Amino acid sequence: MSKIDRAKLLDIYTRTMKVNRTDEKFRSLLMQGKVAVMYYCVRGQELVSAAAMAALTDDDYVVCTYRGQGEQTAKGIPPELWWAECLGKVTGTCKGKGGTMHITYPEKGIMVTTGVVGSGLPIATGLGMASQNNGDGKVTLVSFGDGAANIGGFHEAMNMAQLYKLPVVFLCQNNRYGEHTAFADHTSSESISSRAAGYGMRGVLVDGNDVNQVYPAVQEAVDRARAGEGPTLVEAMCYRMMGHFFGADFSYMPKEHLAEMQREDPLPKLRAVMLDHQFSEEELDAVVADIDAEIDAAVAAALAAELPGPEELAIDVFETPLVEAH
Amino acid sequence: MSKIDRAKLLDIYTRTMKVNRTDEKFRSLLMQGKVAVMYYCVRGQELVSAAAMAALTDDDYVVCTYRGQGEQTAKGIPPELWWAECLGKVTGTCKGKGGTMHITYPEKGIMVTTGVVGSGLPIATGLGMASQNNGDGKVTLVSFGDGAANIGGFHEAMNMAQLYKLPVVFLCQNNRYGEHTAFADHTSSESISSRAAGYGMRGVLVDGNDVNQVYPAVQEAVDRARAGEGPTLVEAMCYRMMGHFFGADFSYMPKEHLAEMQREDPLPKLRAVMLDHQFSEEELDAVVADIDAEIDAAVAAALAAELPGPEELAIDVFETPLVEAH
Amino acid sequence: MAEITLAQALNKAIDEAMAEDAGVFCLGEDVSAKQGGGVFKITSGLTEKYGAHRVRATPISETAIVGAAVGAALAGQRPIAEIMLMNFVGVCMDQIVNHAAKLRFMSGGQTNVPLVIRTTTGVGVGFGGQHSDMLEAWFAHVAGIHVVTPSNAADARGLMRAAIDCNDPVIFIENILCYGLKAEDPGPGYRVPLGKAAVARVGSDISLITYGRTVIDALAVADELAKEGISVEVIDLRTIAPYDEATVLASVRKTGLAITLHEAVRPFGTGAELAANIQEKCWDSLKGPVRRIGGTFSPVPFATVLEQAWIPNKGQIIGQIKAALGKG
Amino acid sequence: MAEITLAQALNKAIDEAMAEDAGVFCLGEDVSAKQGGGVFKITSGLTEKYGAHRVRATPISETAIVGAAVGAALAGQRPIAEIMLMNFVGVCMDQIVNHAAKLRFMSGGQTNVPLVIRTTTGVGVGFGGQHSDMLEAWFAHVAGIHVVTPSNAADARGLMRAAIDCNDPVIFIENILCYGLKAEDPGPGYRVPLGKAAVARVGSDISLITYGRTVIDALAVADELAKEGISVEVIDLRTIAPYDEATVLASVRKTGLAITLHEAVRPFGTGAELAANIQEKCWDSLKGPVRRIGGTFSPVPFATVLEQAWIPNKGQIIGQIKAALGKG
Ligand SMILES: Cc1ncc(C[n+]2csc(CCOP(=O)(O)OP(=O)(O)O)c2C)c(N)n1
C-alpha cells in the first residue's frame, strides 16, 4: 500500500488521465488531418506532470516547456481555452498568438511556456525571488528535460536559487532523449540529479513511472521550498514513447529499448495502484469518460471558434498598441 | 623534501619570479603615472600560473583571462612583445590592438586571452577537439577564476569536454573574489572542484600556495589529458592580494582576511622550498636580477616603440582589408 | 537646486522608486553594500535603506540575472537588473529578446515584463574590443522592448524614473564617460517620458540627430559652427526605440538636411533606420541626402591613439555638416 | 546534370569540402548518423564517410558548440557548427560576436577563425514567436563576420563551399521553407564568391533588392508586373554583409528607384542600411525615396492566419512598386 491517501491518489489519477486523454485526442486529430500544428507528445510522461501538479496549490507558479501539455492540463487550464490556443483561435488562452509552445495562463499559475531549451529555469528562479521578496508563500516549479540540463542557464539558475535559498522546485523529466540524441550521448554524468551536490542543493532521483516515488518526492520538495528551506532538484526517470514531436522521425530510437520502456508504462502501473486502493474499475472508467466528454466538447468549441483578426499584430507588442511600426 | 626534481623546481621558481617581477614592475609604473592602462594584478597567484605553465610544453595551448599575466609570462611570451602590447605599441604581440585584456601569442601557445568571464572554457574545449581530431598530441589548459565557475559556459564546456574525453585541463584559480564579490556570496557550493563529479569528471582541489601541491596536480592532469584519459578540473586555492584591477577600490576586502592570506603568501613559501633543495640565496637572487634586467630592457623598448598608425583600423577586421566601410 | 552628476541622478531615481514601491528591487553583480554598491556606485546606499533582498548581489551569471528579473517581473515586481557592461548581453540575449520582449505578445497580453536592464559601455576608456561596444541597434530591431539612453544628468534622473514606471522591458544604456556629467538636479519625482526626443538646440540649417555621449559633441559643434553662421539643430533622441518620429521628421522638414551621429559602428546602425525613414518621409523637404556618422567598422582597438581615431570626432561632424551645406 | 534540392546542395557542398580537407568537420545538435544526420538531414551520410570525430553530435549547449568551433578554428581546423534554429543564437551571441568576429583583429592578425555557423529559420512554418526570427541585421552590424544566405539550390551549393573556404567566420542562414527548392545541380567544386550579389532578373524601371526566401516572391512579382509592362530588376544579395555595394548601386543608378525587401522586421533591419546607403550614394539618380518592405513589427504569431498576415506578401510588394512608379 502506498503512503498517499485515497483522495490524493484519485486526484493524481484524474490529472494523469486528463493529460493522457488530451494527448491521445491531439494525436488522433493530427493523424486524421483535422488539425495541423506542432505538438510535442507526452505519452509516457503523464504521471510525472500530474503528480507534480498535484503537489502544488492553484496559486503556485509553474514554468514549463513546449512539451508542457502535462503541466498545463494537470495544473488546471480550462480545456476549452487550452484547445483553442493550440488551434490558433482568438478564444485561446493567448488569443492564438502564443500557440502550442507558448501556452500561458496566470490564473492557474502557468506563467511561462518556453520553446527555448533551458530558458525556463532562470525565469523560475525569478518567480521564486519575487515570492521570497514579497513573502506570498508561493512555490515555483519548473519542468524541463534531460537535454536542458546541459545548457548554461540550468547551471546559473541552480547556483543562484541555492545561493538565495529560493522556493523553487527544479523538476527534470528525464525521458532519455533530447530531440534525437540519447541521454548518454549528451550528458557526461550518470544522472542529472547528481549535479545538485555541485550547488550544495538537495537532489532526488525517482522512478517517474511510480506514483509512490514521484508524488512524495515532489511534495517534499514543495513543502521544503514553502518552509524556506530552499530549492530541490528532482529528477524523474521516464520515457518519451513517441518521436520528438508528432510526425517527427523516430527511427533513431532502438525498438528493443522502446519495448522495454513500454513495459514500464506508468498508466497500467497507476491503475494497479488505484485498484489496490479499492477504487473499482467502473469508478476509474467513469473518471476517464467524464474527461473524454469534457475534451470532446472543448475540441468542438475550439474548432468552431473565431480566428484572431489582423489587428492583433499591433496589440500586446508594447503596452500601448503600435499605431504604425515606423 | 618534495617530489619535484631540482631542475623542475628551478624552472618553476624562475617562471614564478618572472610573473612576480612583471607584476611589481607594472604596478610601479602605474603608481608613478608612467603608464595609464587597465592592469589586473596577479599578486598572490604567481605560483599557480607558473607551476601550471611548467607542466606544459611550448606547443601546448593556453586560454587565459584579463588576469592572465601569469600564464602569458610563464608560458614564455618575450617580454618586449608583451610590454609593447600592454603599452599599446605597434611592436606588441597584437600591434597594440588587443591590449592587456587580449594578449595573444600563438608561437608560445597563448591562443586567446578573453575579457568576457567564462568564455575561455568553451574555446579551450574546441582547441582540445582540434587536437583530438588531428592527433597532434597537444594539451589545452584554460585558466579562469572562481567567479567564472558560475557562468553557463563553464557548465557547457565541462559536460562537453568530458563527453568527448578531450585533452583539456580546466584550471580554476580560486582567489576568493569575483570582482567585488566574495566566494561565499557568489557560489552555493563549498568548492568549485566538487562540481566535477556532476560531469563524471576528475576534480582536484589543491593549495595554490604550495608548489608541491599545485605542480604535481597540474602535471598529472596534463599527463592524463595527453594519454587520452580526458579532462580534469583542478582548483587551486589562492588569494587576490590586490583590488580587482590596479587602482580599483578594495575596501570591501576584510583587512583581517587579507592579513591572514598574506601569511600564506606563495613566494616566501616557494623560496623556503628552494633553500631546502640546496639552492643558495645568491643563486635565487641572481635569477631575479636577470629577470629584472630583462624586464627593464623590455619596458624601455616598449616605451620607446612606435604607436600603431590609423591604417591599422582597416586591417585584420576581415582577411581582406576593408576599403571602405560602407 | 543643487547640481548632481549623472551617476548620482541614476542613484536618486532608483532610490526614490524603491522608496515609493516595495516591488522595485535591484539585482546584478557587485550591486549591494557588501561590494561597495556596484562598480560604478550606481546602487550605493540602497542596501542600507532597503535590505539585502531588494539589492541582490548576484553571481557572474547574466542569463540568470536577466532570467530571474523576467520571472520576478512576471510576478508583478519591478526589477532593475544590471549587466555590468553592454558587451555581456552576448551571454543573455535569449532572455532579453526571446523572453522579456515577447512574453506580453505571446501570452496574448496576460502577462507583461516591467523590467529595466541597466547597462553601461562607451568607447574612450581603454577597455578594448570586448568592453566598449554600443549595441543599441540589436535591441531596436526587436519588437517589444524600449531602448533608452540619457545624455545628461537631468534626463538620466527623469528617464530612469520613467523606465521603472514602464510596464514593458526597457534597456537603459549608460555611458561610462558620462557618469561624471553634472546638471541642475531636477528634483524628486522628475520624469522624462519614454519615446520623446529633446530638441537639445534649436537651429535652422541642418538637423543633427544623435543620443547619449555624442550629444555633447553635437552641441559643441553647433556652438562652434554658430560662430561661422551655421545654425545646427541638435536632436537628442533619449529613447532610441521606438523613437520619437514626429520630432525627428518635424526638424528635418524644417531644416531640409539631416545627419545622424552615434558611437556605434555605422553599418547597419541606428543611423541607418533614421536615414532610411527620413528620406522616405521627408523626401520632398530634403535638399540633399541624409548623411551618417558612426564609429569605425572594426572592433574597438586598445591603443589610445587608435581608439581615438575610431570614435567619430568633432572634425568629422563639422566636415559632414559643411559638406551637406555645400560649404565643404 | 540532375536536379538537387537546396538541402541536398548543402549536404553535397559539405561532403565535398570534408573529402578534400581533413580539417573540415561538423558539430551541432543531432548532426551525426546516430540521430539521423540532423533534424533537417543536412549532415546525413557524413558520419558514415568521415567518422564520429568529424560529425560530432553535441549536447544542447550552443555556447559550447560555437565556443568549441571557435577554438578548433583557431587551431587551424574548419568547423561547421550548426545552431538548430536562428533564435537560439540568443544564448551564444558572446562567442559569435565577442570572439569569432573579433579575434583576428584583437590578435593583430596572429589568429583567425575560419568558421561557418549554419542556422535555419523562417516565418510560415507555424513555429511561433521563439523559432522564426530573421536576425541577420544583428550580425551585419558586427565587424569581422560575413552574413550569407542562399535563395536557391545552386547558390546554396556554391555559397556553402565559399563559406567553408573563407578564412573569416561566416553566418550561413538557411530558410526552412527553402530546403525543398530544386535547381540544376551546378556540380562539384562549384563556388559562389562571398560578397557578390546576383542580378536575379534584369529590369529597368525599379530595383528590388532582397535575399533568401523573399527572392522567390520578388521574382514572381517581377514576372507578374512584366505583363503590365513594368520592368523590375531583382537583386539577390546572397551575401548580406559586407554586401556587394557596387552591384546594388549600379542597379539603382540605372533604374532610379529602389525597394528593399526582407522577412525580418522592418525597423532597424538590413533594409535600413541599404536604403540609407542608396539614398546617400545615388542621390542624384533617385527619382523618389527608397522604400522598404519587411515583416510586421511584432513577435511572430502562432495562428496561421496571423502568421500569414505578418509576412511581407506579394500584394504589398506590388503595391509598393506601383506607388514608387506613381502608378498606385
Ligand atoms: C537553446 C535551444 N537549443 C535547441 C533547441 C531545439 N530543441 C528543441 S527541443 C530539443 C530537445 C530538448 O530535450 P529535453 O530537454 O530532454 O526535453 P524533451 O524534448 O525531451 O522534453 C531541442 C534540441 C531549442 N529549442 N533551444
Ligand SMILES: Cc1ncc(C[n+]2csc(CCOP(=O)(O)OP(=O)(O)O)c2C)c(N)n1
Ligand atoms: C560575462 C561577464 N560578466 C561580467 C564581467 C565583469 N567582470 C570582469 S572580471 C569579473 C570578476 C571575475 O571573477 P573571477 O572569475 O573569480 O576571476 P578573477 O578576476 O578573480 O581572476 C567580472 C564580474 C565580465 N567580464 N564578463
Ligand SMILES: [Mg+2]
Ligand atoms: Mg528529454
Ligand SMILES: [Mg+2]
Ligand atoms: Mg576570482
